[in-house]
Amino acid sequence: MTWSRRHVLATDDWSRDEIELVLQQSEAMLEVLGRPMRRTPALRGRTVVLFFAEASTRTRMSFELAAKALSADTSMITGSGSSIEKGETLFDTVRTLEALGADIVVMRHSAAGAPYFVAERVSSAVINAGDGWHAHPTQGLLDALTLRTALGDLDGKRVVILGDVLHSRVARSDIHTLVPLGAHLTLSGPPTLMPSAWRCGQLPAGVTFEEDADRALDGADAVIALRLQRERMDAGLLPSLREYALTWGLSEARVARMRPDAPVLHPGPMNEGVEIDAAVAHGPRSLIERQVTNGVAVRMALLHLLAGTP
Numbered sequence: 052m053t054w055s056r057r058h059v060l061a062t063d064d065w066s067r068d069e070i071e072l073v074l075q076q077s078e079a080m081l082e083v084l085g086r087p088m089r090r091t092p093a094l095r096g097r098t099v100v101l102f103f104a105e106a107s108t109r110t111r112m113s114f115e116l117a118a119k120a121l122s123a124d125t126s127m128i129t130g131s132g133s134s135i136e137k138g139e140t141l142f143d144t145v146r147t148l149e150a151l152g153a154d155i156v157v158m159r160h161s162a163a164g165a166p167y168f169v170a171e172r173v174s175s176a177v178i179n180a181g182d183g184w185h186a187h188p189t190q191g192l193l194d195a196l197t198l199r200t201a202l203g204d205l206d207g208k209r210v211v212i213l214g215d216v217l218h219s220r221v222a223r224s225d226i227h228t229l230v231p232l233g234a235h236l237t238l239s240g241p242p243t244l245m246p247s248a249w250r251c252g253q254l255p256a257g258v259t260f261e262e263d264a265d266r267a268l269d270g271a272d273a274v275i276a277l278r279l280q281r282e283r284m285d286a287g288l289l290p291s292l293r294e295y296a297l298t299w300g301l302s303e304a305r306v307a308r309m310r311p312d313a314p315v316l317h318p319g320p321m322n323e324g325v326e327i328d329a330a331v332a333h334g335p336r337s338l339i340e341r342q343v344t345n346g347v348a349v350r351m352a353l354l355h356l357l358a359g360t361p
């Protein structure tokens with residue numbers, strides 16, 4: 052398998068082999084991160100621009116650490132404190148990126164499709180670090196790496212995605228990464244927070260919907276809890292946070308319904324006490340910190356692969 056992509060915009064059209072290749076390379080990067088000197092010269096002399104027009108802590112830091120571990124030069128454009136706040140259009144920003152001579156542009160934007168717009172107009176490679184509700188491919192890949200390390204081969208494994216699926220680019224990218232690896236996904240959450248076609252049974256292959264969280268979790272191999280994305284919600288989708296926590300929150304009792312040792316993931320940031328209890332988030336089954344480390348490795352692998360592409 053050889054790598055032939057110029058951009059990483061979404062994984063919806065990726066083959067199993069491409070996903071496997073990135074996971075293998077990420078495992079090699081984890082080895083680099085485990086060394087006392089966590090740095091390789093692979094991207095020396097290359098410039099990675101981090102263009103974050105929407106809030107982010109861990110994804111932004113993760114990409115920055117990944118670029119630095121590969122010895123790339125980095126520069127940052129963020130929403131606040133930049134000309135974006137002064138109303139600069141995406142097109143103007145694209146021209147600035149071009150002028151900066153970026154080899155790779157990592158971008159997060161509140162508008163779905165914004166990274167596609169940029170990818171068509173710059174000579175740099177573009178990595179989508181989250182666009183609106185649409186996709187978050189590096190999160191899907193790091194979740195796959197984390198699950199594979201915990202569970203081994205994902206073929207036939209059942210993973211529950213719990214919570215606000217409607218607004219979650221993470222859920223969409225998890226589906227596009229885990230299904231080709233052979234996992235079966237059960238989505239669970241309030242029907243008002245599911246895409247309408249999905250709640251009516253028109254689901255992608257390998258995915259089912261089970262409104263009842265307890266039933267969804269019974270015998271599952273792993274769960275990915277999602278943040279309740281209140282900033283993306285219109286009023287009226289939820290009766291109350293308390294009721295949501297009682298019906299869909301990941302409590303210790305719910306975790307106990309899964310297979311023994313089934314791991315718990317969450318992309319962060321967490322609303323503890325809403326979609327996940329603190330005892331679960333920081334409990335023995337939690338791989339949430341592991342996801343953060345794996346995220347750096349996956350982003351190193353992708354930066355490395357894209358930099359090697361003519």
Ligand code: NCD
Binds near residue numbers: 187220277278
């Ligand atoms: C996710 C995101 O921004 O989509 N977080 C992340 O990248 N770590 C999930 C979220 O914000 O809920």
